[in-house]
Amino acid sequence: MQIPFVDLKIQYSSIKEEIDSAIESVINNTAFIGGKYVKQFEIDFSRFIGIKHCISCGNGTDALQITLKAMNIGSGDEVILPANSFIATSEAVTAAGAKVVFCDVDDQTNNLDVRLLDSLITPKTKAIIAVHLYGNPADMDTILQIARKHHIKVIEDAAQAHGAKYKNKMVGTLGDAACFSFYPGKNLGAYGDAGAMVTNDDELAKKMRMWANHGRVEKYNHEFEGYNSRLDGLQAAILSAKLPFLNKWIEKRRAVADQYTHALQELTDLVLPKEFEDYYSVYHLYVIKTKYRDKLQAFLKEKGISTGVHYPIGLPFLKAYVYLNHSIDDFPVTAKNQKLLLSLPIFPEITEEQILYVTENIKLFFHSIK
Numbered sequence: 001m002q003i004p005f006v007d008l009k010i011q012y013s014s015i016k017e018e019i020d021s022a023i024e025s026v027i028n029n030t031a032f033i034g035g036k037y038v039k040q041f042e043i044d045f046s047r048f049i050g051i052k053h054c055i056s057c058g059n060g061t062d063a064l065q066i067t068l069k070a071m072n073i074g075s076g077d078e079v080i081l082p083a084n085s086f087i088a089t090s091e092a093v094t095a096a097g098a099k100v101v102f103c104d105v106d107d108q109t110n111n112l113d114v115r116l117l118d119s120l121i122t123p124k125t126k127a128i129i130a131v132h133l134y135g136n137p138a139d140m141d142t143i144l145q146i147a148r149k150h151h152i153k154v155i156e157d158a159a160q161a162h163g164a165k166y167k168n169k170m171v172g173t174l175g176d177a178a179c180f181s182f183y184p185g186k187n188l189g190a191y192g193d194a195g196a197m198v199t200n201d202d203e204l205a206k207k208m209r210m211w212a213n214h215g216r217v218e219k220y221n222h223e224f225e226g227y228n229s230r231l232d233g234l235q236a237a238i239l240s241a242k243l244p245f246l247n248k249w250i251e252k253r254r255a256v257a258d259q260y261t262h263a264l265q266e267l268t269d270l271v272l273p274k275e276f277e278d279y280y281s282v283y284h285l286y287v288i289k290t291k292y293r294d295k296l297q298a299f300l301k302e303k304g305i306s307t308g309v310h311y312p313i314g315l316p317f318l319k320a321y322v323y324l325n326h327s328i329d330d331f332p333v334t335a336k337n338q339k340l341l342l343s344l345p346i347f348p349e350i351t352e353e354q355i356l357y358v359t360e361n362i363k364l365f366f367h368s369i370k
């Protein structure tokens with residue numbers, strides 16, 4: 001049996017009519033850039049999140065960079081972010097002109113280890129980027145409490161966490177602003193690049209919109225040099241067509257996670273993802289830990305099962321950040337976990353039979369090495 005890591009085609013087949021008619025209407029209206037479909041998606045997504053403003057843009061990386069610029073964060077400023085994330089989180093900080101400050105992650109959640117935050121804050125610190133990694137919310141109460149004490153901003157990187165909840169509150173409404181990616185493989189994915197920023201702050205929203213659109217308020221009235229980062233009409237219409245299904249897809253992901261956890265909990269050489277009370281994870285990824293990671297991954301590959309590693313090299317250890325002169329000892333948890341993490345196939349359409357095939361083969365692997 002072949003089990004892909006994700007399968008975007010089955011999802012398309014299940015909503016083909018909605019998607020095809022969305023695409024057709026954009027083309028009929030030639031609303032390719034800006035226009036009513038983009039406006040409508042911004043309304044739809046802000047309603048889904050339960051927030052005042054949604055400003056769409058080209059992708060999730062741009063969303064982070066534009067948010068920083070709109071907050072006036074740049075040269076001479078420092079931004080704290082987790083050592084285990086996708087490079088977009090740190091790249092945006094550098095692109096905005098600020099300095100990246102990595103924080104090690106919590107061993108259980110792989111999100112910011114909030115106990116370390118205070119020690120990383122300097123007079124130059126302007127913001128903390130809280131990544132809700134794998135779709136599991138970061139410890140927002142503690143992060144916000146520390147940030148408020150030091151008068152610094154909190155930006156949520158919610159690229160993997162559309163619809164996740166923290167203490168019954170929607171992820172994206174917790175910090176000063178939040179950034180989303182609609183990259184095709186994300187829980188709400190477009191059919192190309194797409195992203196958005198959300199906030200309740202009127203002034204910030206206005207600046208974000210200007211930064212994403214050449215620093216202008218009207219067609220040729222540019223108040224400063226911004227960027228060209230736009231959501232196109234086709235992507236917007238596709239996203240609006242998919243949004244009504246998102247909650248159902250999240251429930252499916254959570255059911256898949258439950259089945260994995262139920263089937264694998266007896267294996268002592270495995271650490272399974274743990275969902276804390278009052279945290280509602282949307283399981284963008286189902287990430288296990290084992291010291292036999294490489295062997296297990298190779299074994300599963302041979303059985304036709306695709307897996308992933310998120311991420312195989314912690315951000316501070318990438319060649320891109322050699323200039324920061326970090327060593328393994330600076331981020332012991334990230335260093336340890338990058339050798340242990342393994343992401344199992346998860347997508348709303350994965351079948352019970354496929355899940356069973358994955359879990360049976362994992363059990364087979366652990367029995368074979370005994």
Ligand SMILES: *Cc1c(COP(=O)(O)O)cnc(C)c1O
Binds near residue numbers: 061062085
């Ligand atoms: C995907 C992702 C991004 C970047 O989004 P793009 O749309 O690919 O630019 C940022 N942060 C995290 C945690 C992501 O997973």
